[in-house]
Amino acid sequence: MSGWPVAIANGWYPLARLSDLGRKPVARRLLGQPLVVFAGKRDPVVLHDRCPHRGMPLSEGRVANGRIICPYHGWAFGDGGVCRAVPGSRDVTAVSAAALPVRIAAGMVWTTLGDGAFPVLPAAMEDEALDRFWWPVAASRARVLDALENHLDPAHPHHVHPWIVRAPDKRQLVAVTVEVTNDGASTTYVEETRATGLIPRLFEGHRTTSIGRLYPPTIGEVAFTGPAGLRLSIAVVFVPEDAATTRPWAHFATPRGRLPASLKRILLKAFHRPILAQDRRILSRQADRKGAYAIGPLDFLGPAIWGFANGNPPPPSRYETSVLL
Ligand code: FES
Ligand SMILES: [Fe+2]
Incomplete structure (x- = not known):
């Protein structure tokens, strides 16, 4: 080991x-x-x-x-x-x-295989009021921390998942809050309403918030919320099988609603299958190269991911910024 x-x-x-x-x-x-x-x-x-x-x-x-x-x-x-x-x-x-x-x-x-504490799990994983399911997919060529960071990385969807997650040429100003605590770290993204902001749209929940949360050492959750609370939680436990082989266990949770859970399961898997394939291609190519990583202005959680993994977490902190996503 x-x-x-x-x-x-x-x-x-x-x-x-x-x-x-x-x-x-x-x-x-x-x-x-x-x-x-x-x-x-x-x-x-x-x-x-x-x-x-x-x-x-x-x-x-x-x-x-x-x-x-x-x-x-x-x-x-x-x-x-x-x-x-x-x-x-x-x-x-x-x-x-x-x-x-x-x-x-x-x-x-x-x-x-060691003697660490059981990790804190995302609340959505154990919330019986939600429709929940695990999506078992095969292990693939990826280093575990690369895969974890990829799940929480806001900067690649324009490039890797054009049109599916983000329009490649349209960027919006997004307010970001980055927080590190003793238990983990999070990034909260709030899409700003346009300057001409229509009050009714605000009341209808025009603003959307998404949160990327790190539950060390290898769990990442992306949660989308609206005015009524959680809309979708995608929490992935990345299991390190070998140095460059990782098995992602993805857990989906949504509030009970009009759509039956079985249909949501089919739709969520169908939507995420191409995204998974695109990320896997990147992760496998990334695993072909060794060396240190540079930190860019949108790499909000990378340092916390590596710090917690190496038993050297960054001190608790909180800052706000904005980016074009
Ligand atoms: S019983 Fe003989 S190898 Fe397992
Ligand atoms: Fe991705």
């Missing part, structure tokens, strides 16, 4: 949705380590994906009665990775597959 920023090495990460656990074990990577997740008798179990007998990947076996069965000689491992059966023998070998700590939060199974 050497080489990872200290807070990343000690972070907690989601591996699978509770609903993903069935008869098949789920194989995952975390910080370069192969892991396996399965439904134990009581709780989900996370093990290093290596049978202690002869090193076979347990994830290639199957799950029965809350135990994972190794595909080589059939040893069965249960809660805590404890060996419960050795086929062909009445004795059970007193050995365990290496188990990791497990937490359940927001419908996901989380684990850690």
Whole structure:
């Protein structure tokens, strides 16, 4: 695990949705380590994906009665990775597959390879009053902090997602408040009404606010609010699988409304699929180059992202500025 920023090495990460656990074990990577997740008798179990007998990947076996069965000689491992059966023998070998700590939060199974605190989660992830879903997508070539910054970066949509997120040639004056606290950091964007500002439009919520929030070490939330409160929260937990492979778990939350949750899910995924593909192309090319990064005037959260990840967060602060977005 050497080489990872200290807070990343000690972070907690989601591996699978509770609903993903069935008869098949789920194989995952975390910080370069192969892991396996399965439904134990009581709780989900996370093990290093290596049978202690002869090193076979347990994830290639199957799950029965809350135990994972190794595909080589059939040893069965249960809660805590404890060996419960050795086929062909009445004795059970007193050995365990290496188990990791497990937490359940927001419908996901989380684990850690280190000893860090469980992260603060965006409130929308645990708000039962909202329509919520996780969007599972494949891991892709990206460095975890590049991916996190990309999600919170206001300066690339004109270039990377022209027309989908922003008109490429139209920019608006946007007031920005950047805040760093002990728990994380945020950027709040308020689109200014035009100077000729029509009062009725104001009352109808012409101003829109969006907030990018960092929940260290690797969670970023973009939330859009209107006069009635939250309209959409997109919170992504970036899971560092390897140095240049990252799995983004995107969580969408919207207030209950006229559209059924299932339809919103289809629409949100359809809208974000091209955006994801465009960001992935950038992130994979970025991962091909090493070296230090320069800080520009619109890089509001980059320094906080790197600071928290490296156990060296910036001091609490708050400032206001404006940009053309
Ligand atoms: S290698 Fe797993 S049971 Fe032998
Ligand atoms: Fe993007």
